[in-house]
Amino acid sequence: MLSIKGLKVKLKDEDKQILKGVDLEIEAGKVHAIMGPNGSGKSTLSYVLSGKDGYEVTGGTAALEGIDLLDMDPEERAAAGLFLAFQYPVEIPGVGNMTFLRTAVNAQRKARGEEEMSAADFLKEVRARAKDLKIDAEMLKRPVNVGFSGGEKKRNEILQMAMLEPKMCILDETDSGLDVDAMKLVADGVNALRTQGRGFLVITHYQRLLDHIKPDVVHIMSDGRIIKTGGPELALEVENNGYTDILAEVA
Amino acid sequence: MAEAATKQTPTQAMIGSLEMPQGGWTEAARKDALSRVQAVGLPQRRDEYWKYTRPDTLVQPTPEAASLRSIEEAALFDSTDRLRIVFVDGVFDADASDELALEGIRIERLAEATSDLHWARDLYGTLETRGQTPVARPLAALNTAFARDGVLIHVTGTPSKPVNIIYRRTSETADAMLHHVVKLDAGTELTVLENGPVAARFNAVLEVEVADTATFHHVRAQGRDHEQRAATHIFTRLGTESTFKSFTLTANGAMTRNDCVIELTGDDATAHVAGACVGDGPDFHHDDTVFITHDAVNCESRQVFKKVLRNGATGVFQGKILVKAGAQKTDGYQISQSLLLDEDSQFLAKPELEIYADDVACSHGSTSGAIDEDALFYLRSRGVPEGPATDLLTLAFLAEAVAEVENEDLREEITGQMAAWLERHAA
Ligand SMILES: Nc1ncnc2c1ncn2[C@@H]1O[C@H](COP(=O)(O)OP(=O)(O)OP(=O)(O)O)[C@@H](O)[C@H]1O
Numbered sequence: 080m081l082s083i084k085g086l087k088v089k090l091k092d093e094d095k096q097i098l099k100g101v102d103l104e105i106e107a108g109k110v111h112a113i114m115g116p117n118g119s120g121k122s123t124l125s126y127v128l129s130g131k132d133g134y135e136v137t138g139g140t141a142a143l144e145g146i147d148l149l150d151m152d153p154e155e156r157a158a159a160g161l162f163l164a165f166q167y168p169v170e171i172p173g174v175g176n177m178t179f180l181r182t183a184v185n186a187q188r189k190a191r192g193e194e195e196m197s198a199a200d201f202l203k204e205v206r207a208r209a210k211d212l213k214i215d216a217e218m219l220k221r222p223v224n225v226g227f228s229g230g231e232k233k234r235n236e237i238l239q240m241a242m243l244e245p246k247m248c249i250l251d252e253t254d255s256g257l258d259v260d261a262m263k264l265v266a267d268g269v270n271a272l273r274t275q276g277r278g279f280l281v282i283t284h285y286q287r288l289l290d291h292i293k294p295d296v297v298h299i300m301s302d303g304r305i306i307k308t309g310g311p312e313l314a315l316e317v318e319n320n321g322y323t324d325i326l327a328e329v330a
Numbered sequence: 331m332a333e334a335a336t337k338q339t340p341t342q343a344m345i346g347s348l349e350m351p352q353g354g355w356t357e358a359a360r361k362d363a364l365s366r367v368q369a370v371g372l373p374q375r376r377d378e379y380w381k382y383t384r385p386d387t388l389v390q391p392t393p394e395a396a397s398l399r400s401i402e403e404a405a406l407f408d409s410t411d412r413l414r415i416v417f418v419d420g421v422f423d424a425d426a427s428d429e430l431a432l433e434g435i436r437i438e439r440l441a442e443a444t445s446d447l448h449w450a451r452d453l454y455g456t457l458e459t460r461g462q463t464p465v466a467r468p469l470a471a472l473n474t475a476f477a478r479d480g481v482l483i484h485v486t487g488t489p490s491k492p493v494n495i496i497y498r499r500t501s502e503t504a505d506a507m508l509h510h511v512v513k514l515d516a517g518t519e520l521t522v523l524e525n526g527p528v529a530a531r532f533n534a535v536l537e538v539e540v541a542d543t544a545t546f547h548h549v550r551a552q553g554r555d556h557e558q559r560a561a562t563h564i565f566t567r568l569g570t571e572s573t574f575k576s577f578t579l580t581a582n583g584a585m586t587r588n589d590c591v592i593e594l595t596g597d598d599a600t601a602h603v604a605g606a607c608v609g610d611g612p613d614f615h616h617d618d619t620v621f622i623t624h625d626a627v628n629c630e631s632r633q634v635f636k637k638v639l640r641n642g643a644t645g646v647f648q649g650k651i652l653v654k655a656g657a658q659k660t661d662g663y664q665i666s667q668s669l670l671l672d673e674d675s676q677f678l679a680k681p682e683l684e685i686y687a688d689d690v691a692c693s694h695g696s697t698s699g700a701i702d703e704d705a706l707f708y709l710r711s712r713g714v715p716e717g718p719a720t721d722l723l724t725l726a727f728l729a730e731a732v733a734e735v736e737n738e739d740l741r742e743e744i745t746g747q748m749a750a751w752l753e754r755h756a757a
């Protein structure tokens with residue numbers, strides 16, 4: 080599904096290398112987790128994959144179902160099936176959440192040559208999905224993320240994911256800010272999509288989310304590289320002992 | 331004499347090219363206005379009040395031609411039940427207009443209002459004259475002197491629907507001058523809508539007398555006429571507990587200067603003036619100039635102007651709040667903001683406060699900014715292409731000005747119009 084080979088990335092405006100050769104293969108229906116110390120490059124990886132400006136790829140490749148991602152505009156990547164749940168969702172004053180969602184859904188459909196969703200169908204769909212995530216109707220009417228609590232913003236990300244039905248989802252610390260019940264709801268949402276053969280890359284610092292979304296593979300990122308890969312037990316090891324042992328082991 | 335003619339000043343040349351309607355109840359006002367124009371002269375480039383906007387094309391005797399190709403006009407206010415008054419190239423079109431009759435108002439054309447004891451006699455040119463101090467507005471005086479037509483509305487009740495002045499342009503060279511007068515009696519209410527491209531060049535005056543507890547709403551869309559040049563003026567005077575709200579949408583025009591002069595003379599009055607402007611291209615120049623005088627106690631005034639400028643467009647805002655001695659408890663608010671979509675576009679703002687009372691709350695702010703890159707990326711990461719994503723953010727930026735339109739249906743019409751204009755541009 081997602082295939083990253085030797086990806087090297089530096090900041091565009093600064094002489095600072097952030098990713099120093101990342102290799103990652105995520106198969107359909109699998110959940111990969113990435114853990115790693117602050118500043119190791121996890122969010123950078125997610126941004127570069129989704130096409131954010133400000134980074135320069137200095138080596139390597141990234142492809143979604145065999146199609147090169149790095150040459151595409153962000154909207155093309157989205158239409159190709161890539162989705163990033165932001166670590167820090169952006170507030171957009173003046174743009175209603177509903178308008179935003181509907182524009183996004185229909186833009187992707189249009190890009191894929193599919194028929195646009197009617198206003199009525201959309202409304203029905205969004206209401207159902209919002210209900211699953213316990214997002215109330217009032218939140219849908221408000222401007223995108225404006226005045227949302229930390230947890231509400233994260234749930235709103237998952238609502239977007241549910242509406243857009245991407246093939247490959249990157250969740251960047253979606254668990255931070257979520258209460259225990261919300262985390263369960265989000266995990267249910269992810270698990271539902273997972274059974275449909277979607278791929279997941281879950282960036283997290285904590286074991287708790289992984290209790291609900293059982294990862295197939297766990298990676299540890301440090302200083303722009305994946306330094307260790309293992310099964311779910313690796314996340315438990317991090318939870319119990321931190322990174323010191325793992326870092327010492329590779330050094 | 332031929333020698334002398336070539337040495338005419340621009341003011342003399344302009345006056346010489348115009349013909350003043352003779353006789354009738356407007357004659358004294360017209361003659362007075364003419365002498366005022368002659369005394370101060372038409373605006374010149376060196377005038378402080380025209381620092382950011384070149385008056386040249388507005389004061390030359392013959393207007394620059396404006397091709398008809400430059401009009402992109404979508405229907406507006408069609409879903410609103412209204413009394414339509416249509417002017418084509420600045421000339422009244424009876425066939426296209428509704429019958430000038432509506433319960434609660436007396437409405438007629440300036441050109442046909444011949445009765446000597448006309449109600450507008452004490453108003454025509456009066457508010458315009460008051461609006462000449464402390465800054466002269468000679469183009470408005472020129473209008474009072476020479477306007478051949480316009481709409482006169484005396485509001486004696488609360489009519490069931492708005493009056494819509496619709497402008498259409500079929501000539502590439504028409505030079506239109508219209509003078510409208512609205513008088514609202516105490517306790518009455520009226521909405522006036524104006525829309526459409528008017529002429530290659532348009533000089534407009536709208537005088538509105540709002541008596542105690544009366545309410546006047548004005549919603550205007552200046553059309554998407556890329557080459558039109560216009561100087562418009564609104565002069566209004568507000569009585570006790572009265573309300574005046576004016577909103578203007580502008581999308582293009584080679585030169586637009588919108589003056590709005592508001593005098594709050596009765597206590598507890600409210601005046602809101604707002605504008606949303608979409609400017610595209612190096613030929614676009616748009617100037618909002620507002621002057622609000624607080625001369626009574628506990629009045630509120632509010633100015634909200636938003637301009638989106640791209641491809642080298644220029645936007646200007648000159649806004650002043652003058653609080654006279656004794657105008658205590660004044661609440662004055664002014665915000666002017668521009669969204670610059672590229673580095674070639676520019677926004678020039680001159681906000682001013684002059685306060686002679688001590689118990690007032692006045693605030694003003696002006697900002698210029700680019701599109702929010704994080705918001706743009708967020709939208710694009712959800713699959714919205716750059717163009718539509720920019721449009722969405724642009725509409726969101728303008729929404730605060732459109733929110734000043736009180737009527738929800740009209741607000742939606744305006745928003746739809748803006749969206750359509752942005753979309754067509756992208757296509
Ligand atoms: N636009 C930028 N300008 C300057 N430095 C940047 C920029 N983007 C990333 N960095 C730097 O790159 C490094 C990696 O940052 P990144 O956000 O990818 O880390 P992370 O692994 O997601 O950390 P966290 O766990 O705290 O979220 C950090 O040192 C960060 O300061």
Ligand SMILES: [Mg+2]
Pocket residue numbers: 121122123166251
């Ligand atoms: Mg991060």
